[in-house]
Amino acid sequence: MPAIQFTLDGLDAASKARAGTISTDHGLIQTPIFMPVGTVGSVKAVSQQQLKEEVKAEIILGNTYHLYLRPGLDVLETAGGLHNFNGWDQPILTDSGGYQVFSLAGNRKLTEEGALFQSHIDGSKHLFTPENVMDIQRVIGADIIMAFDECPPYPSDFAYAKKSMDLTHRWLDRCIRRFTETPDKYGYTQNLFPIVQGSTYADLRKASCEFIAGKDAPGNAIGGLSVGEPEELMYELSALCCEYLPSDKPRYLMGVGTPWNILENISLGIDMFDCVMPTRNGRNAMLFTSRGVMNIDNKKWEKDFTPIDDGIDCGFSNYYSKAYLRHLVKAKEILGLTIASVHNLAFYLWLVKKARAHIISGDFNSWKNELVPVLKTRL
Template identity: 80%
Template sequence: MAALQFELQHTDTQTKARAGKITTDHGDIVTPIFMPVGTVGSVKAVTQQQLHEDVKAQIILGNTYHLYLRPGLEILEAAGGLHKFNGWDKPILTDSGGYQVFSLANNRKLTEEGALFQSHIDGSKHLFTPESVMDIQRIIGGDIIMAFDECPPYPSDYKYAKDSMDLTHRWLDRCFKRFNSTADKYGYTQNLFPIVQGSTYKDLRTASAEFIASQNATGNAIGGLSVGEPTEMMYEYTELCCDILPKDKPRYLMGVGTPWNILEGIALGIDMFDCVMPTRNGRNAMLFTSHGIINIDNKKWEKDFSVIDDGIDCPVSNFYSKAYLRHLMKAKEFLGLTIASVHNLAFYLWLVTEARKHIIAGDFKSWKEEMVVRLQTRL
């Protein structure tokens, strides 16, 4: 058992893009990487076999808030952790539930101790503290577990943003204290990533990034972005944080985003991304492809018997036609949701793999600029 390792293999000369390798006890992850979101222990409408073979996922996410409520810790512990429970044998990252508690603004109360919230399932009351969230994530069994933070909404006034950041930092001290005083759960190393906050205030973001950098964690995350602020502001604060966070540790931009957001994030020095967008948009008939965006509901695809996307390496995307997928969506067949979700995830994984190739080849900047325009084109 060894703590997570990060090898920085190549840095682009024209941007801040990096290619690297993260080593965990459940295998290696080459970066930049996109992580499919498996909120309740399942990436919606996609099997673990499809994640392996069609999507080529290297790491997936589990959500602490949702898994804590259902199936619950007793079942997860009895199973031997989430890897054993869902049959995923590669790395898993668990988020801390901080974002879900943030999104329950009407049903939660924040104190110094933690966050008191009501279950969206049955209305029961629960308290998350930095200590309990460390214990919960140990039991879920993430290879990478996230610090418990408060994610301030956008916009936040300066006082709220500063108070929130200070609380997140005090909670982080408690997270590390609990994490360092407890043992890895299932015979492999678990790693704690702290999270930069500070809303959209330059001095707060700077202070938070410096505080997080000083923790000497195995990796670091940037939170509180992509919560409604203008895109250019998201890029500005991503870059600011990347410039402060250690170069020899992986950097994770939480909850981002569109394919073009991901390419811009890579150019700013981000290594890891996650977002529900590929699956959620797929279930709602929006396909991201190597040629641009398709709304498969549109009548123009009714007799288009060409494959969904011939530009990426995915058996599903290269097999089913646009006309057939449109038919499945119109008929509300579950298979349509699976095909669209698998395709979109495979596209995201193809995109970060291509980005890595171009970083290593030295032409990432020109490729990225061309792709950002192409990927936003509505077909």
């Protein structure tokens, strides 16, 4: 079956920003795009109906490691894949578990063969290899499947970063081999994206981009740039990667980030983003708005009966007042978590859709430069 298609719809004259369309068997994705993270098959505190109607999400993420452990492959395969299981009929991307190689360093052992994990649920041990990670993601049924990689921590010395990158490249070759020799499941196309690594070393990043570009995959990802490094270094390396990754394929910057991180990286040529920040921060009373960052827990919002954010097109954000949301948060009412999470996600999707419109109209860079200081304002 044919791989996803990527078409360019517009370029910004004053930056590297581009607007595009990714065609998948589960629908179109208009880029630049933000992808809500649904680690265990659900975006925390947000229903699939809310993702469609309020957030206006076009693609969501699942996580291979977590879905493999629970509900497990038998349940997912019997259901006919994650789309049927969770009722989301638009595109899904699955992270391969490579980030868990980084985040669960205390519970895993890394070898050439793969990563041996100790389950955070029951302590049982599981070996993830490039081959079985491809098989697992086939069963989960994602439209976009990520290669199995090692994400090195920040900071890493050059020797470790190179060793890690070389391992990621060898694993990629094994991923491609297994992916190529196994069929798509469930009657639609599944697509493999490689991941660039190399820590914060420009020469390693360049080498990794060139290695990955040579694989002619339908899209490419940049990993390891949201693990604690300074923002300016992230931008520098993101720009470098965009120079060497193919311009006719979507570029996905994994795990990024704040609203201003997203806009700055769009200006460098990135098309796809994901991050837990909008939902995680929302559950902890931090709201991102079109006027700046708000801690809804603060007493200053106690008698503010204006909408949460009337600057974006979201029913939740216009229907509920700041005072009401603050009351729910203070009372530890579950609805407060939902409203804050839906609002933050809706804001992120509003932001990338506005970015796309400004790219197509040709004034993205000036719009971005005016908006970034506003988004960083603490209200």
